[in-house]
């Protein structure tokens with residue numbers, strides 16, 4: 646039995662790399678592998694994901710059996726299927742890199758905020774890459790600058806990149822070097838293109854990139870499974886499939902505000918169960934009026950609250 650790293654998996658087959666960098670096509674030994682994750686009555690999409698360390702046994706020169714999943718340092722998890730399924734997208738990363746595009750598909754801070762919220766909840770360091778900066782030509786960069794600065798002020802490092810002009814690519818390489826990071830974000834923002842641009846030596850991996858649909862101005866879900874790549878300059882990058890919906894793994898809406906870094910100092914409302922909507926003496930609304938909380942962050946809070954309410958209703962329906 647030896648330790649291996651899960652590079653990618655599809656259904657019940659997982660590709661595991663041994664300490665010498667050799668890949669083995671593995672299955673899980675028992676029918677169920679205890680994940681140890683508190684699922685709160687939900688199902689889990691897969692107990693093993695890219696970035697997991699496992700104990701496995703080689704059964705031939707390129708096949709093996711997974712016996713155990715080792716404890717995770719962290720995991721990036723969302724709810725899907727109307728809140729009934731817990732899906733871990735990636736595990737054991739040093740940095741979660743939320744990728745969004747500034748244009749096409751248009752920038753969506755509320756999506757970034759869901760990822761950042763989850764990263765904070767799961768104790769993962771997170772940063773933001775704003776890709777496709779070449780397309781910002783002629784657009785209003787003031788609004789973008791304001792949003793970027795807001796994230797910097799919150800303590801999330803940001804980087805502007807373009808795979809067309811090469812802007813920010815060298816900086817990105819320096820960030821990734823000798824670490825394990827993952828690219829997460831919506832479909833079509835350029836995660837896979839960034840992987841290919843960062844390390845041209847991955848050419849033989851034939852990483853697919855897709856078009857952005859003209860009709861809907863969104864990606865076409867080209868990458869279908871998370872995959873860890875070894876970078877030739879040191880480190881690993883995990884490319885993940887773009888997700889359309891990202892619901893936070895949280896049951897109670899009243900826990901939501903505390904998960905927003907910028908809200909925390911102002912959670913001193915008159916009512917301890919304040920929802921920060923229209924209650925009197927609400928610390929959050931006051932901070933919003935005083936300009937201490939950004940309007941787009943409050944907007945994200947409202948949207949996430951709606952989702953959490955809807956999903957906890959759906960979960961009630963299950964019982």
Ligand SMILES: Nc1nc2c(ncn2[C@@H]2O[C@H](COP(=O)(O)OP(=O)(O)OP(=O)(O)O)[C@@H](O)[C@H]2O)c(=O)[nH]1
Pocket residue numbers: 776777778779780806807808809830831832833834835836837838839853854855856857864865866867868869885886887888
């Ligand atoms: N103009 C411009 N286009 C880019 C840039 N980066 C990526 N693209 C284009 O964006 C489209 C989508 O890129 P992908 O890399 O497939 O996006 P993805 O985030 O991996 O999408 P999924 O795999 O579906 O999650 C492709 O047509 C890329 O050529 C960029 O910096 N500038």
Ligand SMILES: [Mg+2]
Pocket residue numbers: 836837838853854867868884885886887
């Ligand atoms: Mg992709």
Ligand SMILES: [Zn+2]
Pocket residue numbers: 914919920921922924926927928929930
């Ligand atoms: Zn309040």
